[in-house]
Amino acid sequence: MDRTRPGSGMTSRASAGPSYPMFYDKIHFLGSPAIVVELLEDTPSRWLLEELLESYLFAVQMGYRFAVTGATNPLVYAAVRRAGVPVFMERGYSLNRPGCILLDLWSPKRLEPEEASSASYIIVGGIMGDHPPKGRTYLLSSQVYTACAKRNLGPEQLSVDGAVKTAILVAEGYRLDEIEFEEGVEVEVESPVRGVSARVELPYAYPKVGGRILVSQRLLSLLSRGIIYEEEYLA
DSSP, X not given: OOOOOTTSSOOSGGGGOOXXXXXXXXXXXXXXXXXXXXXOOOSOOHHHHHHHHHHHHHHHHHTOEEEEEOOOSHHHHHHHHHTTOOBOSSOSGGXXXXXXXXXXXXXXXXXXXXXXXXXXXXXXXXXXXXXXXXXXXXXXXXXXXXXXXXXBOOSSOBOHHHHHHHHHHHHXXXXXXXXXXXEOOEEEEEOSSTTOEEEEEOSSEEEEETTEEOOOHHHHHHHHTTHHHHHHHOO
16 A cells, blocks of 8 residues: 655545544444554543643544543543543453554564554553653553554654654554654753753653654643643642
């Protein structure tokens, strides 16, 4: 299948004009191809919400269906749904079938374009991340998505939206060694102390296309206004 590589306009399957209804009732209504973020965080977080929203908007822009599963905390579920992102409280057991791919940093095999483009579902662990990573995606591979193929996106630790974007780039024909990643993205953060600011380095790598870092500008804006202090010390 011919595809337009992201870069000029960042369009692909979406150019065919399919519709993207909200999938709130049953997970198995999702069509193929679909990107699914399985949450492993149960604490409400503006940072997490922004990563989920960014993932959804990028997936829809590129013509992929998208949903969040495992939002077991009613507060998280309500916040994600209010943002307009398709979300389910249930874990994705019904998606556990041959043809799905679970992205796992610890898998020995890399995701390849041929299998990514033909997969029914690509599952991303909804984890805010630990530095260094603790491998919590293993819980999904050993307990939920036992029938899915396990693949990695390279050695970099990616944010949720970074992993979604990278997986979609691979499904669009990019091989991982063709994708450039930017590490050490810095944000100037306002301090609770008036007149004081600091620079914070994000612990994730972000994919780049055409020299542009695919990082949420809304998230950078939130971080610059001190969301780090809010979530770290006031949660």
